[in-house]
Amino acid sequence: MKSIGIVANPKKPKAKKSIQKIILWAKRNKIDCFFSDELKNLISKKEKLLPLSTLSNESEIMMSLGGDGTMLKTARAVGRGGNPILGINLGSLGFITETTSKNLDNALRKLLKKEYQIEKRMVLKAKIDKKNQPSMFALNDVVIDKGGVARLIQMHLYDGEDFVCSYSADGLIISTPTGSTAYSLATGGPIINPKTNAIIVAPICPHTLASRPIIFSENHHLKIVVECDKRDALFTVDGQIDKKLISGDSVLVSKARHTVNLIKFPGSSFYSVLRKKLHWGARPSIEE
Known part of the structure; x- marks a missing residue:
């Protein structure tokens, strides 16, 4: 060294x-x-x-x-x-x-x-589906939420071309296994061993009794379409970088090609x- x-x-x-x-x-x-x-x-x-x-x-x-x-x-x-x-x-x-x-x-x-030893941790790649928008990377999670207004927003989740479901909630957390013990855990999401590669989607305060976190395999490509009337929603990466979303915006999330390598x-x-x-x-x- x-x-x-x-x-x-x-x-x-x-x-x-x-x-x-x-x-x-x-x-x-x-x-x-x-x-x-x-x-x-x-x-x-x-x-x-x-x-x-x-x-x-x-x-x-x-x-x-x-x-x-x-x-x-x-x-x-x-x-x-x-x-x-x-x-x-x-x-x-x-x-x-x-x-x-x-x-x-x-x-x-x-x-x-x-x-x-070196422990490889999965990373998420996230991007707002618009021209000239950069890809961003998250070790923990990507969060879409209602921002500063205490009002639900609508989000529609797609797995590739397949429609999964719609959420009326405060937001949606898309998490890595590393992030499963962070914000996702606070919403009732599962704990996943960080050596596993998977994507967790967990709603924040959903307005239904039938909405639960769901786990996708590492190779799935997810799309979240946001509906929030005339106000802005917020797109946050690892709780440190945020961008505003307007109604109709889509966020694309998938596994990144690189990993974060932690010393253990x-x-x-x-x-x-x-x-x-x-x-x-x-x-x-x-x-x-």
Whole structure:
């Protein structure tokens, strides 16, 4: 390993201390460090700053210091590059991150000795079906919702050319297995092992008792047609990028060709994370 790129949430109290620890470790092991330019106030002027959009071009491995939001931001910056990403949680939940600032020394040791595996995570490709609209990519989910108005919108779901159903709801979540433990879970969506490739469609507050989440295989191409009268709806990618939709707009969603490659250490388990962070399977305790 010759170089690493560091993305961090500068608002996290533990960010500066963790970054300094990584800098010292990298210097001892003759590894070049490159930093996202938003970290300029946390590091000395002699360190190498780069725009987030080009950081992965100079970095063999990416490190993401923060929470899941920082991980999603890092994954989007890497894009098709495929650089492995190590997530270091500096926040509370950090469901996608692999380790914590408390275990940083041990993580760096394993990284140097290459005691890790690469876990490929499926990515969604989403696009508004209009001329000159760019494709966007989501590690977690794509969401279509009613925006700031407390009123239902109509959405019509197609699987290729086949009409699936119509939704009268606050919105619709189209999720990856990685995103199945995020917003989709809050709507009653299923938990799917992130090594599985599938697409989950889950309505948000549907105005019916008969509407439930549905799972499609990875090769299906979905289209959602929006009806929202004279007001705008909102199209959001990984909770970080949004675009307005008008009535009649269609959103196309399918599996992307590239994956996000996460660094995983031996003994890491999706199910242990479920138990620890979401209290999966825990029985309620009654204190007298």
